[in-house]
Amino acid sequence: MSRPQPQWLVISAGVCAALHVGKLPAALPVLRDSLDVSLLQAGFLLSLVQLAGMALGVVVGLLADGVGLRRTMLAGLLLLAGASALGAGADQPSQLLVLRAVEGLGFLLATMPGPGLIRRLVPSGRLSAALGRWSAFMPLGTALALLCGPLAIGLAGWQGLWLTLAAITLGVALALWAWVPADRLQERHASMPAGWSTRLRQTLTSRGPWVVAWCFAVYSAQWISVIGFLPSIYAQAGLAAGWTAVATAGAAAVNIVGNVAAGRLLQRGALPDRLLLAAYAAMGLGAWVAFGPLVQGLPAPAAVAVRYAAVLVFSMLGGMIPGTLFSAAVRLAPGEHAVSTTVGWMQQWSCAGQVAGPPLVAWVAHRAGGWQWTWLVTGCCTLAGMALAVAARHRLRSSVVSHGAAGAP
Numbered sequence: 001m002s003r004p005q006p007q008w009l010v011i012s013a014g015v016c017a018a019l020h021v022g023k024l025p026a027a028l029p030v031l032r033d034s035l036d037v038s039l040l041q042a043g044f045l046l047s048l049v050q051l052a053g054m055a056l057g058v059v060v061g062l063l064a065d066g067v068g069l070r071r072t073m074l075a076g077l078l079l080l081a082g083a084s085a086l087g088a089g090a091d092q093p094s095q096l097l098v099l100r101a102v103e104g105l106g107f108l109l110a111t112m113p114g115p116g117l118i119r120r121l122v123p124s125g126r127l128s129a130a131l132g133r134w135s136a137f138m139p140l141g142t143a144l145a146l147l148c149g150p151l152a153i154g155l156a157g158w159q160g161l162w163l164t165l166a167a168i169t170l171g172v173a174l175a176l177w178a179w180v181p182a183d184r185l186q187e188r189h190a191s192m193p194a195g196w197s198t199r200l201r202q203t204l205t206s207r208g209p210w211v212v213a214w215c216f217a218v219y220s221a222q223w224i225s226v227i228g229f230l231p232s233i234y235a236q237a238g239l240a241a242g243w244t245a246v247a248t249a250g251a252a253a254v255n256i257v258g259n260v261a262a263g264r265l266l267q268r269g270a271l272p273d274r275l276l277l278a279a280y281a282a283m284g285l286g287a288w289v290a291f292g293p294l295v296q297g298l299p300a301p302a303a304v305a306v307r308y309a310a311v312l313v314f315s316m317l318g319g320m321i322p323g324t325l326f327s328a329a330v331r332l333a334p335g336e337h338a339v340s341t342t343v344g345w346m347q348q349w350s351c352a353g354q355v356a357g358p359p360l361v362a363w364v365a366h367r368a369g370g371w372q373w374t375w376l377v378t379g380c381c382t383l384a385g386m387a388l389a390v391a392a393r394h395r396l397r398s399s400v401v402s403h404g405a406a407g408a409p
Helices: 006-034 039-067 069-087 093-111 114-121 124-134 137-179 185-191 193-204 207-236 241-253 255-267 272-291 300-318 320-332 336-368 374-391 393-403
Strands: none
Touching: 006 039, 006 069, 006 093, 006 114, 006 124, 006 137, 039 069, 039 093, 039 193, 039 336, 069 093, 069 114, 069 137, 093 336, 114 124, 114 320, 114 336, 124 255, 124 320, 137 241, 137 255, 193 207, 193 336, 207 241, 207 272, 207 300, 207 320, 207 336, 207 374, 207 393, 241 255, 241 300, 255 272, 255 300, 255 320, 272 300, 272 320, 272 374, 272 393, 300 320, 320 336, 320 393, 336 374, 374 393
């Protein structure tokens, strides 16, 4: 049997972590019936991962850079596996809430080291393409959970889904331990207290980490708002529940196309600021077509089809943003010793966008009596992202030149 490529094991670990995030929406209706989970508790179960990222993103990044990237990712996978296995035996909502918080920490530990590990494992000429593939871990894991979760629950109950994901996660952890090279000796010396403060100060006083963090925040705020409310939007339009799940999973999955495309385009010499501008513009246009006045006069079936096509464009081309930003984060970090810290800071702002975006869109929809002004919120995010890309143009381009991002495969 041929030895698996380490970079693919790292990406698999990210997808595995994302499955644990995506398993909950698929199981929530069953959990509400079987454990009498209240609507408020359901909201906390859904948001705990994002809240953990908001509170601990940069801290976990510092930890990963200090104690070792592989070591941190393994710890995260083991936490996810253990919490999921224990969760299968929960009989109270409070137990699930505690274990969900543990899963939130495990998710951060399993994903923060990813870009730094890939940087170590992949030749510089192929780094942009590899980081584009890495950025697909979240939409891929979410789409798989949305599609396969209901089937697994139908066959073995929600407990069976929790146990299955625990077993898969443990298997990925064992493969990572066996096939990904151990952390280098010099990484251990960065765990001294002075190293922590130095990395944090260097990260937060450098402009590059702030650029990618803010760009990711305005992207994630609008993406999660549109994709998160899509089931409700189509349910109100009369679409059957089964088709609503497929449509939502499809809208999440096409994001992968943009993720991978961004990596390949950067590898071939595309300028990152232009990719960001094009992607933000596509998201703004897609949201305007999906929710604006353009389709108001169309018959209901045609309106649903046009709106869904616009959402697919919104998600697919918008996927170039994380694909570009993960590459930029690795290159704009103040040093190799602070890559995970920079990614953690970016993740912290991404989670802030995910927490702030949906309530804002919901408030606007409530005030407007429908979803027709959703495009106004996403449009503001789009304009902010484009302004950031223009303001950081020189910094983004110089990082590509200095690190040889356009190298041939």
